[in-house]
Amino acid sequence: MGVSGASGAPIALRVLQGLHAAHAPVALVVSNGAVAVLREECGLTPDALAAYATVTYADTDVGAPIASGSRPSRGMVVVPCSGNTAARIALGFADTLLTRAAQVHLKERRKLIVVPRETPLPTVLLRHLTALSELGVVVLDAAPPYYLHPKSVDDLTSYLAGKVLDQLGVPHELYRGWKSEDP
């Protein structure tokens, strides 16, 4: 899991908590940009995220195990995914561990999910997200589900984290789907 510097640090925390609750092994990389956003939005340092991960690597550690396709992975999520990081992944940059791990998932045809958050969406970012989508990446934008009547920002955070876990095939109880009481 990569955490970059878009707004949405609480979603990253909730995803990690969900993965931890499901006993899913997680290798975590936090970008430099994410450190400032995590402090601003959650009042936390990366250590608070690391508490829920199996292992954490520095973004500068491009020789870490997850930099190689020889290490198995069920998938990777970049949540939140900044425009900067989305562009770098789409263009093939691999000069940080986060972007290198993403390139590995692309070359190995493994599941890669990005959760961008920007509004309005700039044309350049739309182009990069389109390129990622064409490469098979799931672009899971941080859009609120008004039809599920979220009552709080916390509900919204749980919903978005749950959508990420859905993509990873990890069971959770973070949100109830549309008409979930129906068979």
Ligand SMILES: Cc1cc2nc3c(=O)[nH]c(=O)nc-3n(C[C@H](O)[C@H](O)[C@H](O)COP(=O)(O)O)c2cc1C
């Ligand atoms: C409080 C705060 C909120 C930000 N929100 C966003 C955002 O929603 N989307 C985005 O693409 N960048 C956002 N940024 C800008 C990125 O953090 C910045 O471009 C950074 O260089 C991204 O670095 P990274 O991709 O290595 O994490 C935000 C920055 C700060 C400090």
